[in-house]
Amino acid sequence: MxxxxxxxxxxxxxxxxxxxxxxxxxxxxxxxxxxxxxxxxxxxxxxxxxxxxxxxxxxxxxxxxxxxxxxxxxxxxxxxxxxxxxxxxxxxxxxxxxxxxxxxxxxxxxxxxxxxxxxxxTVGMPGLTAYFGLLEVCKMKPGETVLVNAAAGAVGSVVGQLAKIGGCKVVGCAGSDDKVTYLKKLGFDEAFNYKTVKSLDEALRKASPDGYDCFFDNVGGEFASVAINQMKKYGRIAICGAISQYNDSVPQKGPYVQFPMIFKELQMEGFLVSRWNDRRKEGLQALLKWVVEGKVKxxxxxxxxxxxxxxxxxxxxxxxxxxxxxxxx
Ligand code: NDP
The missing domain is CATH 3.90.180.10 (Medium-chain alcohol dehydrogenases, catalytic domain)
Incomplete structure (x- = not known):
């Protein structure tokens, strides 16, 4: 037994x-x-x-x-x-x-x-989340600027690398200087430690003065409230996770998204990776190929x-x- x-x-x-x-x-x-x-x-x-x-x-x-x-x-x-x-x-x-x-x-x-x-x-659920979230929700195009938070984690690190493969400029942020160094090694164009910057608004503006076409949001809360105001016109926001709120006993208020959503004509869409269960094989094969080729670390x-x-x-x-x-x- x-x-x-x-x-x-x-x-x-x-x-x-x-x-x-x-x-x-x-x-x-x-x-x-x-x-x-x-x-x-x-x-x-x-x-x-x-x-x-x-x-x-x-x-x-x-x-x-x-x-x-x-x-x-x-x-x-x-x-x-x-x-x-x-x-x-x-x-x-x-x-x-x-x-x-x-x-x-x-x-x-x-x-x-x-x-x-x-x-x-990387070749499992988190990798698939990055793959489908970027392709199907962010609908990233070459030459665009992609922002991702929790960027040194399982999903975020794949998001940044796939956006680079897709010909985008990538800005990522994470919660330690070692993680920021890692993001640079992965090929992120700009990376910063969100815990030590004086102003998140300024750090995001400095990393991409023209704003962001795509925002892959793993964090929600305060970060998302600031980032949404720096989206470019017709920008797309993929709401993947809200880890800054998972441990809250009392729900956080806001952000109030109507103004940027209307006047920049943004699209914001929440998603669960299970939506693409029927395309799992496609996603895993693509991720495995990139890992084997050394294009995704x-x-x-x-x-x-x-x-x-x-x-x-x-x-x-x-x-x-x-x-x-x-x-x-
Ligand atoms: P990670 O490997 O990124 O680990 C979680 C990371 O979140 C931590 O390392 C930490 O990094 C960051 N974090 C924790 N608390 C906070 C906070 N208060 N503010 C900002 N960052 C914080 O996890 P995953 O890659 O697996 O998941 C990332 C996100 O994607 C989660 O929100 C998760 O729920 C979501 N997700 C959604 C899926 C979907 O189908 N929609 C599927 C899979 C994941 P740091 O040091 O940078 O703070």
């Missing part, structure tokens, strides 16, 4: 998550039935969406939601061979049983030399040990990650 370890939500988060909000449980897994597989998680993802989703979609005592790269340990399903790696959606658990329907194979052209953890980051913040999942999650929300935050079991 296999005993899985799993992190459950002990208490709904009140403000910023604390390690005491989580509980580590053991679960005895039953023997496999025909058509089923036993999998072990090798890499687990910690993502910002877990914070708001836990409030809406989870009860106290539920296993924390999330995805993993898992190895097949035992198979009673001919479509899945032992030893193969897949992406699962079974939450913060070391082992799990699946009938295979909810598993995604890694693209068949995945090179042996590439870390499989990238299937949770990646960094992973790997926390060792399943027991450290809550710490890795909290650290990511605090901005301790450079690139994609991953836990290696």
């Amino acid at each position: 296999v005993i899985a370890k799993a992190w459950v939500l002990k208490k709904h988060f009140d403000g910023f998550p604390k390690t005491s909000d989580f509980d580590l449980k053991t679960i005895e897994l039953p023997n496999l039935k025909d058509g089923e597989l036993l999998l072990e998680s090798v890499f687990l993802s910690v993502d910002p969406y877990m914070r708001p989703y836990s409030q809406w979609q989870m009860k106290e005592g539920d296993i924390m939601i999330g995805t993993q790269v898992a190895r097949i340990v035992e198979s009673k399903n001919p479509a899945f061979t032992v030893g193969a790696f897949v992406v699962g959606n079974k939450g913060w658990t070391t082992h799990f049983i699946s009938d295979g329907k909810d598993l995604q194979h890694l693209p068949s052209s995945w090179p042996e030399s590439l870390p499989k953890s990238l299937a949770l980051g 990646y960094h992973e913040q790997v926390t060792e040990g399943f027991e450290n999942m809550p710490m890795a999650f909290i650290g990511m929300l605090k901005g301790e990650n450079l690139g994609k935050a991953i836990v290696k079991v």
Whole structure:
């Protein structure tokens, strides 16, 4: 019999998550039935969406939601061979049983030399978010100026690099000087530390005096309120995330968007990457090709040990990650 370890939500988060909000449980897994597989998680993802989703979609005592790269340990399903790696959606658990329907194979052209953890980051959901958000929501065109915040993170770092591949000027901001150095290494034209600038308004103006055609917003709140006023006429704003607000107990007010929206004739659209689930293969193949060619670079913040999942999650929300935050079991 296999005993899985799993992190459950002990208490709904009140403000910023604390390690005491989580509980580590053991679960005895039953023997496999025909058509089923036993999998072990090798890499687990910690993502910002877990914070708001836990409030809406989870009860106290539920296993924390999330995805993993898992190895097949035992198979009673001919479509899945032992030893193969897949992406699962079974939450913060070391082992799990699946009938295979909810598993995604890694693209068949995945090179042996590439870390499989990238299937949770640059060549996974965050990479797809950057890809579809830029192409379908921002509708970026060569020669335009793209602004992205949380730019050194999983989504933002891909946004900036894809915008460069698309022939745009890219401005990014992040919360530390090391992250700013990293953005410059990735090829961002302008980058600044939003925590240390005297005035965000001035920093954005200095980075692009003519304003912005596209704004890929991962942060919301105060940043978005300032940036919206620096959009060019007919600019497009992709509302991807609002991480500055996820831990608020009392909702923030504003911004009041009507004036810039009307007089600059802007388009602002919220989106979830799942809208393009039917084009997942296209997106993953494009991202994998760029990574293999070295046109899209990646960094992973790997926390060792399943027991450290809550710490890795909290650290990511605090901005301790450079690139994609991953836990290696
Ligand atoms: P990241 O890897 O970017 O990690 C989160 C980062 O957010 C931190 O490193 C930190 O970087 C930044 N951050 C935290 N708090 C604040 C704050 N108060 N103000 C500004 N920045 C802050 O995460 P992801 O790339 O996975 O996600 C980025 C955003 O995209 C999130 O909002 C997420 O919810 C959203 N998202 C949306 C999807 C969709 O389908 N719409 C899919 C995937 C992600 P720093 O040091 O720079 O502050």
